[in-house]
Amino acid sequence: MWNQLQAYYGQHFVTSSDTPEHFDWFVTENQERFGIKKSVLSEKEHALLKALFKECGDETLSSVQQQWKQLLGGEPLTFDTPPSYRFLYFFLKGAVKDQHALMEAISSFFSEQAIILLLSPTEGIIIESMYEQDVPYEEIKTTLTADFYVELDLFIGKWQQELATSKRIYEQERALFFQARPHLVAQNVYFQEDLLPALLLSQVEPVIDSFLTELIPQDLSNDRELMHSIHVYLESNRNISAAAKTLYIHRNSLQYRVDKFIDKSGLDVKQFKQAVAVYFALLRQMR
Secondary structure (H helix, E strand, O other): OHHHHHHHHHHHEEOOOOOHHHEEEEEOOOOOEEEEEHHHOOHHHHHHHHHHOEEOOHHHOOHHHHHHHHHHOOOOOOOOOOOOEEEEEEEEOOOOOOHHHHHHHHHOOOOOOOEEEEEEOOEEEEEEEOOOOOOOHHHHHHHHHHHHOOOEEEEEOOOEOOOOOHHHHHHHHHHHHHHHHHHOOOOOOEEHHHHHHHHHHOOOOHHHHHHHHHHOOHHHHOOHHHHHHHHHHHHOOOOHHHHHHHHOOOHHHHHHHHHHHHHHHOOOOOOHHHHHHHHHHHHHHHO
């Protein structure tokens, strides 16, 4: 079989390459690895090779990528890391056929120091160092969705320094995101602080759920424009000017809406504790 594949694909059949990302890689029962250039493989041929051999992707990884993959997989490794780093998780809502193009698109947002791993056809992780500057996180989701026609979620974990705890933190952050995910309000990127309200709301008792549902009078709850304005106002740290800019309205118009809400609900969202209560009630409505 080996000789037949070599004869059929000629120069496109390799056992190693300086550009491994241009090949699909397989391993035989005898642990012999070979790659065939992606550009010459049809979908049927690729499917047949997958049926005959085990497909493997580690050949396309750099040594640093392999170290991180092994570490997150449970192997106790030690290697040099930046003084401070964090995990950026991306979860695709469908597989992308051209995974190499996807990785290149993601790489374009970061410096060469960032480590990017595709852990499955629909999930990956970026190890971002503290040296990254001005990464347009908000643009990553919109760009990938437009280019690859696939929805995705992007979650940014906490900064960390110790390599020994990285696997535990990776598993913890990933698990918490999946637990919170069904209760999150749609946005381009999620941070740690976005998870806690969603996690708390996912576990509230019926009596508390009823309290939150009835906190805001029904006539106000039915006013979607007003509710959205108050939500943006609270998300903007109760800064009228910043919220008005996000809503594309004049600050006086937003001030009128805030005053209207306070007057009709009896809940002063300019006060911290009352603002927190209203924020949770709004999140409950938006679930």
